């Protein structure tokens with residue numbers, strides 16, 4: 001896809017979402033306020049004894065207590081349901097609360113899951129180390145190898161977990177194939193859609209049962225809040241909400257809900273620009289002689305470029321690139337030298353921020369993995385992960401190319 005065609009596609013996607021981001025799921029707002037007030041009450045007054053009794057029977061979705069529901073938090077949930085195209089959404093205290101709460105809310109001892117080898121490191125730890133203490137076990141499979149999924153099925157397998165594009169390799173899983181496989185074997189499909197965001201990908205439309213997000217990232221978009229999202233059918237979301245929000249108490253605070261909702265208002269516009277710049281930067285980096293590989297679904301060199309073009313509305317604002325050993329340093333040393341020469345891209349974890357963020361995955365986010373497991377998962381020693389922010393294109397390109405030269409990567 002040439003750059004002009006892609007730009008037009010991004011514009012069309014932003015047009016589709018922009019109004020929903022500002023008005024979607026709007027309900028009544030008190031005081032004539034244009035946007036929902038931040039309601040910090042931990043308990044809500046009952047009009048009379050009968051209303052109280054009815055509220056406890058679930059009448060009118062009445063607000064009772066802050067852990068069970070809050071006007072600011074529920075308003076955000078309606079907005080996000082509209083943006084994600086979901087019947088229902090529950091928000092949680094963090095992305096990990098959404099992920100762990102979904103697993104604990106839906107599965108029990110002796111249940112078995114399938115999950116990809118390349119995934120968010122803390123999610124991998126949850127499945128590898130923490131859930132087995134509750135006798136919920138996981139077999140890790142290569143996301144592109146359906147035969148391996150099939151071979152890993154047991155009579156106790158309940159769900160297929162996917163994360164596409166994956167962190168930080170941008171490996172793409174075929175969502176339609178995952179859904180077809182799951183339907184054939186009576187499994188749920190759960191997708192972590194944080195990297196893609198609902199701008200780039202809408203897995204529920206493709207038949208996925210539960211979509212999870214870290215709202216900490218592009219949905220809020222300003223690096224000032226931690227939160228999580230569970231989206232899906234009302235029946236599934238209610239089950240997860242009961243367990244996670246009511247039961248574990250992983251509630252999103254009203255101030256956080258306000259910050260996420262404020263971020264969502266500009267989500268479509270922010271994503272349009274970040275996606276455009278990420279594709280252009282990927283092309284520019286691929287031309288640099290010191291860059292041995294660029295990982296971005298927009299590049300024809302990406303092994304699943306065609307699949308990504310088919311199942312994604314846009315290729316995303318996350319990219320990674322690899323540098324080789326140079327100037328007497330190993331690949332890890334070269335990667336770090338590039339990192340330290342960057343002036344605009346900020347050296348920090350997280351993603352989806354207005355700032356461009358960069359990390360050296362092998363020595364930070366993926367350092368708890370044994371080196372051979374990490375490399376097998378595609379996280380090369382010299383890999384830098386970039387979350388493209390909202391700075392001018394020219395300043396970002398100059399920053400990256402100058403840093404590559406300063407670190408003498410092609411020497």
Ligand SMILES: *Cc1c(COP(=O)(O)O)cnc(C)c1O
Nearest residue numbers: 094095096120194195214216227
């Ligand atoms: C950040 C992230 C999470 C975890 O979300 P938190 O809000 O940090 O708990 C999960 N999955 C992916 C892909 C992420 O990037």
